[in-house]
Amino acid sequence: MSYTYPGPNFFETQHCSLAQGKHRLDLSGLRLPLATFKPRHPVLCARLFQASILDLHSGALSVGKHFVNLYRYFGDKIQTVFSEEDFQLYRDVRQKVQLTIAQAFGISASSLHLTKPTFFSRINSTQARTAHDEYWHAHVDKVTYGSFDYTSLLYLSDYLDDFGGGRFVFVEEGANKTVEPRAGRVSFFTSGSENLHRVEKVHWGTRYAVTIAFTCNPDHGIADPEFT
Numbered sequence: 001m002s003y004t005y006p007g008p009n010f011f012e013t014q015h016c017s018l019a020q021g022k023h024r025l026d027l028s029g030l031r032l033p034l035a036t037f038k039p040r041h042p043v044l045c046a047r048l049f050q051a052s053i054l055d056l057h058s059g060a061l062s063v064g065k066h067f068v069n070l071y072r073y074f075g076d077k078i079q080t081v082f083s084e085e086d087f088q089l090y091r092d093v094r095q096k097v098q099l100t101i102a103q104a105f106g107i108s109a110s111s112l113h114l115t116k117p118t119f120f121s122r123i124n125s126t127q128a129r130t131a132h133d134e135y136w137h138a139h140v141d142k143v144t145y146g147s148f149d150y151t152s153l154l155y156l157s158d159y160l161d162d163f164g165g166g167r168f169v170f171v172e173e174g175a176n177k178t179v180e181p182r183a184g185r186v187s188f189f190t191s192g193s194e195n196l197h198r199v200e201k202v203h204w205g206t207r208y209a210v211t212i213a214f215t216c217n218p219d220h221g222i223a224d225p226e227f228t
């Protein structure tokens with residue numbers, strides 16, 4: 001199946017604009033599901049202390065070396081964890097990011113499809129327990145995740161106020177370019193080898209972010225999560 005996909009030169013140009021701080025979108029002030037999850041469920045959150053990934057699409061929440069499915073675990077009671085507004089907000093954010101990426105790259109928003117995994121991440125300075133937790137390795141998203149064509153990162157906490165370390169780094173010969181997470185800051189870039197990147201180890205505090213990915217291939221698209 002063929003689908004439109006901008007060429008590598010285009011990527012490089014866009015990548016440079018990102019490094020100059022252009023591909024940033026400020027969504028600060030938004031209350032996202034993870035932020036509401038914590039105060040509503042302090043006991044659960046304490047028990048799930050090692051949780052690092054939450055995927056609202058599948059319900060997968062990482063707990064130490066394993067994943068539990070929140071939707072299965074809570075069943076009908078999931079409504080005590082999330083509300084319809086949380087899901088609406090998630091969809092609104094996804095749409096806003098999608099429109100912004102389309103505009104920045106000069107493509108039609110309808111040619112972008114949300115893809116998986118799209119997830120919340122929580123990183124603190126506790127030791128990684130599985131290779132999966134080793135977020136600091138340099139990687140190419142398309143290789144790591146397969147279907148990604150565009151990666152976006154929405155940060156939910158502030159570098160140096162909420163955590164130390166944890167900056168996002170584009171790995172480039174001669175010039176590493178970093179993005180400092182700020183709550184509400186969104187950065188986005190094409191997901192190929194032109195954008196090899198890593199996250200610095202978090203030395204203290206807790207860093208929250210959402211990785212939202214898009215594909216140009218409709219076969220790899222996923223639907224927004226629904227509140228049921």
Ligand SMILES: O=C(O)CCC(=O)C(=O)O
Pocket residue numbers: 121141153167168197198199209211
């Ligand atoms: O959280 C970040 O800043 C980057 C995460 C990342 O590289 C990824 O999810 O692939």
Ligand SMILES: [Fe+2]
Pocket residue numbers: 139140141197
């Ligand atoms: Fe990545």
